[in-house]
Amino acid sequence: MKQRHLLAVVGLALTVVVSAGSLEAQRDPGPRGGDPGVGGFFPGLSPDEQSFFNAAIQDFMEVDSVSGSVSGEPGTGLGPTFNGNSCAQCHAHPSVGGSSPATNPQVALANLDGARNTVPSFITTDGPVREARFIRNSNGTLDGGVHGLYTIAGRTDAEGCSLSQPTFAQQLAAGNVIFRIPTPVFGLGLVEATPDSTLLTNLAADRRVKSQLGINGTFNMSGNDGTITRFGWKAQNKSLMVFAGEAYNVEQGVSNEAFINERSAVAGCIYNGSPEDATRMLSSAGSSMGTEAEMSSDLVNFAAFMRLTAPPTPVSMSASARNGANLFTSVGCALCHTSTLTTGMAKSAAMSNATYHPYSDFAIHHMGSRLSDGINQGAAGPDQFRTAPLWGLGQRLFFLHDGRTADLVQAIQAHSSNGSEANNVTRRFNSLSRSQMQDVLNFLRSL
């Protein structure tokens, strides 16, 4: 028995050495430079839809202050706690609507306009934009909620507020903090317009092969109407409106028509009536008549921007990348990272029955102990995550839900750990030759 155990250990060590040796030779080509190729509206939108998009993106870029009194920060409602002061601040790379930029704006944000925040240790200039969630409350019950990095205390426009930051150092020491980075929002109108039946059929496809590889997958569902929820790292949000509303309240502290109650509502730090963002009775010019975008709340405009953006455009593939695309499928990555889906009937004619390439099944999968973050969201448990859509991956700077790596190879390897549905596929990837692995990486960076 002892001997068998020893052999197993030696065998495992050899495997690690061999795979480490072969992995070392593979290089993530790094984020693709050049034209972002994203950030515009979906091709074929009507002129009215294009106008709406053009107005909505301005709202997406609007910077918020506490009561709109700081010049250049005309939005109202920042805080009392916040992680950012504009959607576009974090959804920034490779263009407005993307993910974390190369230089983390949260560092400068800590003391903007006189704020007295300390930058937590997990926020660094060259690191990803992050939000922090606590796993448990101090009494041991499950928390899971976002705790704002900063408060408005000390800002010139928050006279009298003395709200303290959470005790991040203490929580980190207790292993009670996990992170999330911004998900890109390009092409999400297509995802929203995809019928549940399409997603269910797609997940059920290749069931036998999936089963052999240990892949299951399920959908996070709305407890209200029983339909599939599909936005966010754990597919916890039903719609782009809910997604935007939650983010506006959680990340910027702006209460809105979807999330009406102010968070951290200490009376001495509340400067605006709720909801801080609401449908406009008057346009900025003071008229009761205006375009849809002029009269809509920020929330509606944020959702419209996300809904009407074009998906990322892949570059034309090299021979290596083409081979990588085939290997991506044959190894089994594509079983979850579904390359092609089709929308149903959408409000926008251009987005109806449109074929798109998200490289996601939008289902949630167990990803094992290494990626588990201990957070439950809807039906998604601690180690369950939505299959991250890979479109636009070629330009992305940080990977995985917490942005723990900027290296695609490490991101792939992180798919494998105790309890992960991706273990067998990762093993198959690791058994590829060096050049084949490189082909896969080249393919991924072409997306």
Added chain:
Amino acid sequence: MVSKIGFVLLATLATSPAHGVSPATCEASPEIRTEIAGAIVVAPDPSEFEKHVAPLRTLRQRHPQDVIAHELYQDAVQNHGIEGHLRQLTEEYQVLSMQHPDELMYDYLYARSLIGRNTREAIRQINQLLAQHPEFAPAHRSLEAIYDSAAFRDVEKEKAEQVRFRQLCPGSALQHLPAPLPDPSPLVDQAEAQLAGHGEPERILAMAQQGIRDDEWRLQRIRPFDWYTVEFKRQSQVELQEKYWKMWSVEVRCDRLEGRQDKAAEVLSAMDQRADLLARHSDPLYWNVRTTLARLYEEGKQKDLAAKEFDSMEQFLSQHPDPQRRNQLQELRVHMASQ
């Protein structure tokens, strides 16, 4: 301002009620008069909410049946609170009126907590109370104050309420609403002037920053209240936004005087980014802001950056032609060339 409010409140202590009216509804009861004098804080910083409100909260807790103690507490919250405090006040009195059904005082105090925030509703509720309790003097006093205010002025009703109140509480003081608004702070302008007079940069910068904080607090005395028109609120906000640019300019100049060139460049860069945002939102401040930036770059002998500002101004003029501004730009160019 604080002492004025204190004066009005203290004046309610020294008068006598008419026959048939509960004395406590006209005046503070004798046993709490001295306590009130001690509870009204004349603190130097009106934005220090707890300093002003806590003693009156305690007073109210000690004398829960004294309507004047409640009114003084409400006034302190109204005069020193921001939106969150004001909302809390209304919620608090809504709960109290629910906990004390059919108690006139609490119904009145709930209605009174709406004054200045939803004054029309307050008027409606107070009139409803008076229909059943026409001799409840505090309600007449509140209505008189509302009808005497600029926003809800009604001369006839004001006169009628005043007469009624004077009949019920001869000699008792009336209230003035809203509390006087602090003047815009002169500190930013003074800081600019002192900078030109070679004052001490650190002190000047602190002065400018304090000026902004004072005006931000002043804005909080305007924004939540229906005493002021939407236009006045908007105008006050624009004036404050304009002042921020003066403060940032003072900051750049102070940093330069102190040899902190990096810090000055950082502030300027942030100002530039903000200016870009103004362009995006067609902000009326845009032109003045670009002018300010051009001057700051010129002062710093940063001709390239000043030239960039001129380009932005040129671009703006091509979209919004204006001969006066065209001349202004030309003068700036000439001035820089002569440096």
